Amino acid sequence: IIMSCNHMKSFKSEFGLDSYETINGFFVHNPNISAYHQVLATCFDCDTYCCNRLLACMHCIYFGCLNKHVSEHASFNNHHLFVELSNGHVYCNNCCDYIHDSEIENISEKHRLKTFRPGSSGWYLPWRPSTADTKVLQQHPNRIKVEPSSKVGMRGMVNLGSTCFMNCIMQAFLHTPMLRDYFFTDNHQCNARKTKDCLFCHFSRLFQKYYADDKSTLSLHEILYLVWQNDPILSGYEQKDAHEFFISALNLLHQHSTNPTHQMHSANNPSIIDLIFHGKMQSDVVCQSCANVSRKIEPFSDISLDIPDGPQTDADLFQCLHYFTRVEVLGSSAKIRCSTCQSYQESTKQLTFSLLPVVIVIHLKRFEHVNAKHKKKSLYVSFPMELDMSPFTSNLRNQTHLHNSSHMNVDNRSFVFRYTLYAVVVHMGDTLDTGHYLAYIRRTKHTWFKCTDVQVVPADTSEVMASEGYLLFYHKTILCY
Numbered sequence: 091i092i093m094s095c096n097h098m099k100s101f102k103s104e105f106g107l108d109s110y111e112t113i114n115g116f117f118v119h120n121p122n123i124s125a126y127h128q129v130l131a132t133c134f135d136c137d138t139y140c141c142n143r144l145l146a147c148m149h150c151i152y153f154g155c156l157n158k159h160v161s162e163h164a165s166f167n168n169h170h171l172f173v174e175l176s177n178g179h180v181y182c183n184n185c186c187d188y189i190h191d192s193e194i195e196n197i198s199e200k201h202r203l204k205t206f207r208p209g210s211s212g213w214y215l216p217w218r219p220s221t222a223d224t225k226v227l228q229q230h231p232n233r234i235k236v237e238p239s240s241k242v243g244m245r246g247m248v249n250l251g252s253t254c255f256m257n258c259i260m261q262a263f264l265h266t267p268m269l270r271d272y273f274f275t276d277n278h279q280c281n282a283r284k285t286k287d288c289l290f291c292h293f294s295r296l297f298q299k300y301y302a303d304d305k306s307t308l309s310l311h312e313i314l315y316l317v318w319q320n321d322p323i324l325s326g327y328e329q330k331d332a333h334e335f336f337i338s339a340l341n342l343l344h345q346h347s348t349n350p351t352h353q354m355h356s357a358n359n360p361s362i363i364d365l366i367f368h369g370k371m372q373s374d375v376v377c378q379s380c381a382n383v384s385r386k387i388e389p390f391s392d393i394s395l396d397i398p399d400g401p402q403t404d405a406d407l408f409q410c411l412h413y414f415t416r417v418e419v420l421g422s423s424a425k426i427r428c429s430t431c432q433s434y435q436e437s438t439k440q441l442t443f444s445l446l447p448v449v450i451v452i453h454l455k456r457f458e459h460v461n462a463k464h465k466k467k468s469l470y471v472s473f474p475m476e477l478d479m480s481p482f483t484s485n486l487r488n489q490t491h492l493h494n495s496s497h498m499n500v501d502n503r504s505f506v507f508r509y510t511l512y513a514v515v516v517h518m519g520d521t522l523d524t525g526h527y528l529a530y531i532r533r534t535k536h537t538w539f540k541c542t543d544v545q546v547v548p549a550d551t552s553e554v555m556a557s558e559g560y561l562l563f564y565h566k567t568i569l570c571y
Contacts, residue, residue: 094189094190094191094192095182095184095185095189097170097171097182097184097185098171098180098182098189098191098194101148101149101170101171102193105148105149107193107194107197109148109149110148110173110180110194110197111197113146113148113173113175114173114178114197114198114201115201117146117173117175118173118175118176118177118178118198118201119178119198119201119202119204119205120205132144132153133153133154133155133159134152134153134154134159135154135155135158135159135162135163136155136158136159143155143156143157143174143176143506144156144174144175144176145160145172145173145174145175145181146172146173146175147163147169147171147172148169148171148172148173148180149167149169149170149171150167150169152169153175154172156174156181156506157506160172160181160183161183164183164184169183170182170183170184171183174188178198178201180194187568188568242303243300243301243533244531244533244539244541244546245300245304245305245306245307245308245546246307246308246541246543246544246545246546247260247261247307247308247309247310247541247543247544248307248308248309248310248543248544249543249544250309250310250311250314250327251327252327252328252329252330253310253314253327254329254526254527254528254542254543255329255330255331255332255335255527256310256313256314256317256330256332256335257310257527257529257541257543258332258515258516258527258528258529258541259332259335259336259339259515259529259561260296260310260313261513261529261531261541262336262513262515262529262531262561262563263293263339264296264297264300265512265513265531265532265533266366266449266512266513266563266565267512267565268362268365268366268448268449268565269362269366270297270301272362273293273294273297273298274297276294278290278291278294278347280346281346282346286312286316287316288346289313289316289317289339289342289343289346290343290346290347291346292312292313292316293313293343296308296310296313307544316342317335317338317339317342320338320342321338321342323338324338328523329522329523329524329525331457331522332515332517332527332560332561333392333394333453333560333561336392336451336561337391337392340363340367340391343361343363344361344363344364347361347362347363365448366447366448366449367391367392367447367448367449367451368389368390368391368447369389369390369391369443369445369446369447369450370387370388370389370390370443370444370445371387371388371389371390371441371442371443371444372385372386372387372441372442372443372444372484373385373386373387373388373439373440373441374439374440374442375420375426375437375438375439376437376438376439376440377426377428377430377431377435377437378435378436378437378438379428379431379435379436380428380430380431380435382428382429382430382431384426384428384429387444391447391451392451392452392453393411393414393450393451393452393453394453394455395407395410395411395413395414395452395453395454395455396410396413396414396455397410397454397455397456397467397469397471398410398413398469399467402469403469403470404469404470404471404472405469405470405471405472406471406472406473407452407471407472407473407474407477407562410454410471411479411481411482412481412482414441414482415440415441415442415443415482415487416440417438417439417440418438418439418440419436419438420436420437420438420439421436422436425437440487442482442483442484442487443479443482443483443484444483444484446479446483446507446566447566448565448566448569449563449564449565449566450477450479450509450563450564451561451562451563451564452473452561452562452564453560453561454471454559454560454561454562455467456468456517456560457521457522465521466517466519466520466521466522468520468558470558471558471559472555473511473514473555473559473562474511475510475511475551475555476508476509476510476511476567477508477509477510477511477564478507478508478509479507479508479509480506480507483507506568508566508567508568509564509565509566509567510564510565510566510567511532511554511562511563511564512531512532512563512564512565513529513530513531513532513561513562513563514529514530514554514557514559514561514562514563515527515528515529515559515560515561515562515563516528516529516530516557516558516559516560517558517560518558526542527560528540528541528542529541530549530553530554530557536551538550538551538553538554540553
């Protein structure tokens with residue numbers, strides 16, 4: 091969400107906010123209309139409701155679905171501003187983002203108050219500072235202004251002996267927006283007998299230290315020791331795999347963030363780790379004899395992609411994702427028993443994404459086991475700053491126009507599946523057991539830092555995009571509530 095843009099300022103100056111008042115009062119907050127979306131409001135172009143993403147034009151009488159027809163209407167009529175009917179938020183098509191405007195918010199709150207009924211569910215008001223909150227703010231007038239070159243929120247970490255693999259992953263964790271915001275709320279309830287045995291408690295204290303007004307470096311020995319205790323593969327002072335550390339730390343965080351009596355990855359008891367990092371992958375196995383489809387849905391927390399072999403000098407992330415979600419012919423040597431044919435048949439298998447998480451972590455499989463050693467693939471794989479995952483979702487993967495697409499550009503139609511790069515982990519060296527890990531971290535929209543243990547220095551975007559990425563961290567650009 092951005093602050094009020096120039097398009098909104100120009101609209102208010104010329105037309106005022108009467109149209110927003112009408113739309114919000116009649117469609118968004120009107121207790122006398124029941125299920126109005128399905129009954130009264132559908133897209134003027136395709137006559138569908140579009141899964142709660144229906145928008146009303148503030149310039150004229152028009153309803154459109156967000157993923158397609160809103161952008162077409164905006165382009166043809168030069169109308170930029172739209173109101174989402176499910177919540178009253180204003181979307182600017184030119185800025186490709188929702189905008190915040192104090193006058194708009196006041197109008198929306200006025201209509202929300204009118205619709206309030208004691209005991210009603212799902213009713214809320216936006217947070218406003220209480221008298222106590224205001225008093226605390228007045229007592230602490232000093233503020234930290236974050237300049238583009240400022241290192242506030244950027245701290246180095248001590249290398250405890252080939253622990254660069256841990257430091258770079260921790261930098262990525264510390265700059266995951268939703269995870270950071272969660273730890274600042276102090277919502278964690280420790281279920282461990284001792285807080286020193288709870289990784290979540292260690293993370294909570296680390297976030298507070300990391301973002302404090304202090305330039306000293308941090309030592310993560312307590313976190314390292316706790317991971318050692320729970321994952322023997324990572325113990326010792328030899329160089330380890332950053333990807334293995336990420337998976338181990340993520341699983342441990344999940345265990346320590348939920349009640350131990352609840353099953354892991356439970357849909358009824360999702361932890362903050364589930365909500366941020368876990369998505370769902372769909373596996374379709376199709377019998378070549380009767381076309382029967384055997385479908386499984388499984389959770390995932392990262393995507394491991396093969397890097398192409400061969401003489402080519404480079405590749406791109408789109409090619410890797412396309413290969414990952416291809417239809418794979420299993421062949422006669424891997425026949426699967428078909429429940430319809432009641433016999434073993436040749437089949438095909440395809441993986442797609444049925445539910446994408448808030449944060450997508452992409453692991454480029456640079457290491458392969460050859461002659462008892464981990465040989466590294468140093469092929470350059472280009473990756474975008476803005477990633478559109480819609481071509482690889484279960485509903486869209488095999489549509490012809492997406493199947494033949496060879497670019498990764500993001501347009502207004504697919505912004506629900508749009509992700510923005512915020513961290514890149516790079517391995518420098520020839521083998522997994524040697525070399526050095528570093529991380530590129532995005533602190534603001536156009537500001538990147540290169541984190542190499544205790545050294546934290548500004549980095550150009552071109553340097554980030556030219557790096558030999560090993561782990562790529564993408565955060566959903568727009569969160570839908």
